[in-house]
Amino acid sequence: MKAALFLALTLSFTTFASDHIDGPVTTSHGAGDITDLYAFPSPEKSGFLTVVLNTYPFVPSNGHFADKVSYQVLIREAKVGSVILTSKGMDFFCSFVTPYDHDQHTVECKTAAGVSAKAKVNQVKSFVPGNTLQVYAGLRSDPFFFNADWAKAVSNTGVVNPPATSNTMDQLNILSIVLEIDVKAHFGSVHSDVLAIAAQTITQDTPTSAKRRLDRVGRPEITNVTMNARDKEDLRDFYNLEAPFYNSQTALPKYKTRISNNISFYDKIDGKEDWAREAKDQIVSLLADDFLVIDLSKPCLGNNFLEIEKAIVAGKPHQTCGGRKLTDDVMDTLFGYYFNAGKSPAGNDGVKAPFRAVSNKFPYLGEPDTSISAKLKALAARKFFSN
Secondary structure (H helix, E strand, C coil): CCHHHHHHHHHHHCCCCCCCCCCHHHHCCHHHCEEEEEEEECCCCCCEEEEEEEECCCCCCCCCCCCCEEEEEEEEEEEECCCEEEEEEEEEEEEEECCCCHHHCEEEEECCCCCEEEEECCCCCCCCCCCCEEEEEEEEECCCCCCHHHHHHHHHHCCCCCCCCCCCCCCCEEEEEEEEEEHHHHHCCCCCCEEEEEEEEEECCCCCCCCEEEEEECCCCHHHHHCCCCCCCCCHHHHHCCECCECCCCCHHHHHHHHHHHHHHHHHHHCCCCCCHHHHHHHHHHHHCCCEEEECCCCCCCCCCCHHHHHHHHCCCCCCCECECCCCCHHHHHHHHHHHCCCCCCCCCCCCCCCCCCCCCCCCCCCCCCCHHHHHHHHHHHHHHHC
16 A cells, blocks of 8 residues: 555544544653553452553554653542542652663553562563562553544534444554553552542653653543633643643633533534533533543443542442553544433444453564564654654
8 A cells, every 4th residue: 555545644633533642742742642541450460450541642663662751650548429529649650771782671660658560571571479569561552542633524514424434543553651550559458449540741851850640540531522622722731731630720611611612512413402501501510620530439341431420520430440441442432422411322433442452461462563664654644643
């Protein structure tokens, strides 16, 4: 296939693809650009939480993590009521050593309490019983899946096209950090089963310069769909520079207004309004406080993304774990919920699974696609967004 065709395929990416390419600032720092965050109970280890932090959209096969970037997973204990209240927690800081020899790149993730885990990049280490933290970092197939043309038509023009099995993320890779965390060991024997999870990338130009935030993420599609600008001010860079769990009180009204207006836009697509004012105000507040929320005491089967937030708005107890698994269809869930406040079936863009099948074995994400066609597609996308 000609390179020009690959370039044409990338045009549909503009302003879309989960947290991929979510603002000019992050786009110019590929290794610090967070694409997605996932959180789910470990399929292999009872009592462990799996957190997947993906970065560097359209990464080339020789792309690597940056030694000047700190990749941070932030976890807080939480309580679910009419809102989600966060309290004490623990942060996991991942850093890289990147000598000239790519094969010798290493990752170390550690906590303030001194617990750490190390690995060579792209090395899948066997789990050692008794360890409370395991890490993988390396090149993997991007597990995010969606039809960008379908999403763009909905979000920009309010047109819902027929579903099509066209996964825009086919063949594209990312750099992934996967953490397996023994919850009881890190949070104590008495801890909340409900956890709030966010992530950020921090850089420091020199050892003496100030630290600055490159990107942050909680739920998927907050910046690119939920806060889509259309012909209004682009708030994505401002939003990404906010500290997780601590939205600026000056900017918060702006975020809430944008989210509320966009939900109203999606709600009216079918010609009727399903969102009651009180319910909409509640989901707006929940989404503006941007983090994944997971309940480790609940079953985690099926598509559970946003289930806890939806239950809060409905005024009933949640029944599943929430969080976000690698196979959760977040685009259909989000758009469907925005369309009709959950009163009828979810949206349907036609794409139902990641390009590479995910595994029940650590590190769970599929192997990267290193074919010539995959390299051309990623190259075309990077060139498009560098212009």
